[in-house]
Amino acid sequence: xxxxxxxxxxxxxxxxxxxxxxxxxxxxxxxxxxxxxxxxxxxxxxxxxxxxxxxxxxxxxxxxxxxxxxxxxxxxxxxxxxxxxxxxxxxxxxxxxxxxxxxxxxxxxxxxxxxxxxxxxxxxxxxxxxxxxxxxxxxxxxxxxxxxxxxxxxxxxxxxxxxxxxxxxxxxxxxxxxxxxxxxxxxxxxxxxxxxxxxxxxxxxxxxxxxxxxxxxxxxxxxxxxxxxxxxxxxxxxxxxxxxxxxxxxxxxxxxxxxxxxxxxxxxxxxxxxxxxxxxxxxxxxxxxxxxxxxxxxxxxxxxxxxxxxxxxxxxxxxxxxxxxxxxxxxxxxxxxxxxxxxxxxxxxxxxxxxxxxxxxxxxxxxxxxxxxxxxxxxxxxxxxxxxxxxxx
Amino acid sequence: xxxxxxxxxxxxxxxxxxxxxxxxxxxxxxxxxxxxxxxxxxxxxxxxxxxxxxxxxxxxxxxxxxxxxxxxxxxxxxxxxxxxxxxxxxxxxxxxxxxxxxxxxxxxxxxxxxxxxxxxxxxxxxxxxxxxxxxxxxxxxxxxxxxxxxxxxxxxxxxxxxxxxxxxxxxxxxxxxxxxxxxxxxxxxxxxxxxxxxxxxxxxxxxxxxxxxxxxxxxxxxxxxxxxxxxxxxxxxxxxxxxxxxxxxxxxxxxxxxxxxxxxxxxxxxxxxxxxxxxxxxxxxxxxxxxxxxxxxxxxxxxxxxxxxxxxxxxxxxxxxxxxxxxxxxxxxxxxxxxxxxxxxxxxxxxxxxxxxxxxxxxxxxxxxxxxxxxxxxxxxxxxxxxxxxxxxxxxxxxxxxxxxxxxxxxxxxxxxxx
Numbered sequence: 001x002x003x004x005x006x007x008x009x010x011x012x013x014x015x016x017x018x019x020x021x022x023x024x025x026x027x028x029x030x031x032x033x034x035x036x037x038x039x040x041x042x043x044x045x046x047x048x049x050x051x052x053x054x055x056x057x058x059x060x061x062x063x064x065x066x067x068x069x070x071x072x073x074x075x076x077x078x079x080x081x082x083x084x085x086x087x088x089x090x091x092x093x094x095x096x097x098x099x100x101x102x103x104x105x106x107x108x109x110x111x112x113x114x115x116x117x118x119x120x121x122x123x124x125x126x127x128x129x130x131x132x133x134x135x136x137x138x139x140x141x142x143x144x145x146x147x148x149x150x151x152x153x154x155x156x157x158x159x160x161x162x163x164x165x166x167x168x169x170x171x172x173x174x175x176x177x178x179x180x181x182x183x184x185x186x187x188x189x190x191x192x193x194x195x196x197x198x199x200x201x202x203x204x205x206x207x208x209x210x211x212x213x214x215x216x217x218x219x220x221x222x223x224x225x226x227x228x229x230x231x232x233x234x235x236x237x238x239x240x241x242x243x244x245x246x247x248x249x250x251x252x253x254x255x256x257x258x259x260x261x262x263x264x265x266x267x268x269x270x271x272x273x274x275x276x277x278x279x280x281x282x283x284x285x286x287x288x289x290x291x292x293x294x295x296x297x298x299x300x301x302x303x304x305x306x307x308x309x310x311x312x313x314x315x316x317x318x319x320x321x322x323x324x325x326x327x328x329x330x331x332x333x334x335x336x337x338x339x340x341x342x343x344x345x346x347x348x349x350x351x352x353x354x355x356x357x358x359x360x361x362x363x364x365x366x367x368x369x370x371x372x373x374x375x376x377x378x379x380x381x382x383x384x385x386x387x388x389x390x391x392x393x
Numbered sequence: 394x395x396x397x398x399x400x401x402x403x404x405x406x407x408x409x410x411x412x413x414x415x416x417x418x419x420x421x422x423x424x425x426x427x428x429x430x431x432x433x434x435x436x437x438x439x440x441x442x443x444x445x446x447x448x449x450x451x452x453x454x455x456x457x458x459x460x461x462x463x464x465x466x467x468x469x470x471x472x473x474x475x476x477x478x479x480x481x482x483x484x485x486x487x488x489x490x491x492x493x494x495x496x497x498x499x500x501x502x503x504x505x506x507x508x509x510x511x512x513x514x515x516x517x518x519x520x521x522x523x524x525x526x527x528x529x530x531x532x533x534x535x536x537x538x539x540x541x542x543x544x545x546x547x548x549x550x551x552x553x554x555x556x557x558x559x560x561x562x563x564x565x566x567x568x569x570x571x572x573x574x575x576x577x578x579x580x581x582x583x584x585x586x587x588x589x590x591x592x593x594x595x596x597x598x599x600x601x602x603x604x605x606x607x608x609x610x611x612x613x614x615x616x617x618x619x620x621x622x623x624x625x626x627x628x629x630x631x632x633x634x635x636x637x638x639x640x641x642x643x644x645x646x647x648x649x650x651x652x653x654x655x656x657x658x659x660x661x662x663x664x665x666x667x668x669x670x671x672x673x674x675x676x677x678x679x680x681x682x683x684x685x686x687x688x689x690x691x692x693x694x695x696x697x698x699x700x701x702x703x704x705x706x707x708x709x710x711x712x713x714x715x716x717x718x719x720x721x722x723x724x725x726x727x728x729x730x731x732x733x734x735x736x737x738x739x740x741x742x743x744x745x746x747x748x749x750x751x752x753x754x755x756x757x758x759x760x761x762x763x764x765x766x767x768x769x770x771x772x773x774x775x776x777x778x779x780x781x782x783x784x785x786x787x788x789x790x791x792x793x794x795x796x797x798x799x800x801x802x803x804x805x806x807x808x809x810x811x812x
Contacts, residue, residue, distance in 0.1 A: 152573025164561030217729035247550030313551030
């Protein structure tokens with residue numbers, strides 16, 4: 001077995017959301033033994049588009065990877081007992097049910113803590129487990145709206161724009177992961193090794209990532225708004241074969257970039273060296289610079305500026321990234337040991353305890369018997385009984 | 394301090410957003426964070442020393458008479474809560490010596506310079522390990538610590554396009570966009586925090602340190618990993634979807650009668666039925682174009698037009714409230730001032746009023762995690778430049794007043810522009 005930072009940690013993934021699944025995915029990647037306990041109709045991410053030829057959800061293939069799956073029907077007698085038995089020997093349980101849904105099931109923190117005082121329960125929900133919005137449903141769209149992000153993304157004369165993809169899910173899942181590991185560290189130091197309840201709100205995590213715009217808006221009269229238009233001072237602009245961001249910060253970036261574009265007068269005038277001056281005089285340079293940019297191919301310009309150590313960003317699409325020379329050199333894409341499609345990741349590389357991708361996302365109930373044996377401590381005969389009764393599948 | 398990481402200490406060289414946010418999260422969870430700022434080359438998020446201070450900052454409630462531009466920059470002050478700040482000129486032999494004397498007191502070091510910088514300063518991972526064998530070092534850089542682009546610089550605004558994120562952000566049929574602020578920094582900050590606590594866990598169980606190498610390009614890619622995998626599994630290159638969802642419809646942001654915006658979506662038929670009930674458009678329930686999610690997704694343009702026409706006659710907060718209470722996914726689109734005033738976020742203790750000695754009292758976002766047994770809270774405003782140099786050097790290194798003054802006089806430490 002390869003060395004992982006979380007070797008020996010046993011995790012029950014009881015999540016039903018992308019954020020919860022991502023938290024469990026990171027726990028698995030860094031060495032924990034994770035079992036997904038899903039309902040008979042499967043983890044909800046399995047029904048998220050897009051799908052491949054076999055009908056497998058791409059999202060599920062990504063966020064459910066690296067764990068085993070057991071199907072347990074909580075609505076049948078014996079189902080809850082099987083989960084409770086697993087809780088007794090688990091270190092962590094990740095869940096994403098709205099507050100109020102778990103208590104009737106006997107899966108709220110109070111009940112779990114009685115079964116196992118060492119357990120760390122991480123709840124990741126749209127608005128957290130308390131407060132006026134706790135029972136409201138939410139998703140990546142509403143967290144974008146309530147965190148402030150939508151109000152600054154996009155263009156002023158168009159609708160506010162949510163971040164691309166499932167950002168609130170990945171951010172909250174990652175915050176959940178870091179919080180679980182922090183609680184594991186605290187548990188090691190505590191004389192009785194007790195666990196605790198961690199309450200993550202997707203909205204609060206996204207608002208935390210909005211912090212600079214939040215405070216900038218407080219330091220001025222007006223809230224930060226969306227851009228009136230896209231120009232090179234704010235984002236990618238057209239080049240010959242796509243789009244390119246030349247987001248200048250330091251003085252030498254400006255000088256070298258303007259020289260590369262053949263705009264020597266802008267390069268050499270010292271007034272242009274500071275960002276606040278450029279911001280105040282945008283109209284005087286963006287038109288000229290963008291005209292020059294339009295003559296370049298994006299990777300030629302990137303290579304030219306990279307040699308001068310000037311920051312620059314060609315807009316790359318997913319097929320270009322899949323073949324990207326730098327990412328390939330860093331072996332950023334890898335297939336699970338047991339086979340399966342190439343997954344991107346991890347988000348960070350650890351020298352002594354590298355992330356390890358053992359298995360692709362399980363089929364629903366692929367490991368029911370072995371997970372129940374190992375996690376719930378059930379004997380083969382008991383598992384056979386539950387299987388025959390359809391309590392587990 | 395009372396968070397789960399109480400007792401750990403980081404001596405960190407983090408700056409700007411990504412690195413500072415990673416170590417702020419550690420500090421919010423209770424670790425002691427001593428941020429070492431380059432004297433003579435300040436944190437870029439403090440702005441330039443000659444930056445004019447806006448009137449609104451001078452007039453803020455609780456603002457001090459004397460304000461230094463570098464202590465009242467909202468960017469810096471937004472991502473450095475729960476930290477102490479010391480300044481050292483790390484290009485000066487005495488500065489680097491003081492830094493090296495601090496390392497044994499650290500559980501971890503973090504930095505987000507360009508990859509060659511630590512080596513140039515003589516404090517790369519091997520050097521730090523020579524000082525403290527079980528040290529953890531986390532580096533956050535644009536492209537990571539190896540590979541052909543290792544030495545190419547980058548910031549959030551260039552990583553967003555080169556990680557594919559910009560290709561997914563924008564209106565349908567429109568050009569790729571960058572986010573309203575440099576989002577890849579935030580993603581990297583969360584992952585840097587995750588990397589450091591992972592390394593602490595390994596050290597607790599084995600006694601060994603390690604090196605954590607975070608590429609902002611990669612941490613961004615991990616957060617659009619499903620789009621990357623879509624290309625691998627289906628060959629489809631995902632484009633820009635505006636506010637739409639891959640699966641569900643409706644899923645959008647619509648203009649309201651009071652010239653604001655409301656976000657709404659349905660993921661179940663029960664939510665759709667509730668939405669139809671609230672809209673009073675009973676005909677939607679029987680319209681074959683909207684019968685089931687698959688049909689709605691296939692007729693999304695028509696659906697959006699109908700919903701847009703209905704929402705245009707409604708008030709934002711009233712409509713969002715009615716939808717939410719009925720179990721429909723909905724929310725008002727809030728601007729940054731409204732977020733700061735949000736009663737629900739304040740009731741949970743997430744938005745807190747932070748008093749800063751120069752900038753005054755302002756609401757800020759707090760700890761994005763609640764711990765039942767080891768509660769984590771906002772304890773300190775973002776430090777003034779060099780605010781803690783004297784105290785930290787005395788406490789950890791037993792440097793006396795005379796030695797401290799020598800460092801000041803020698804230009805090794807201090808605040809503001811060096812002489």
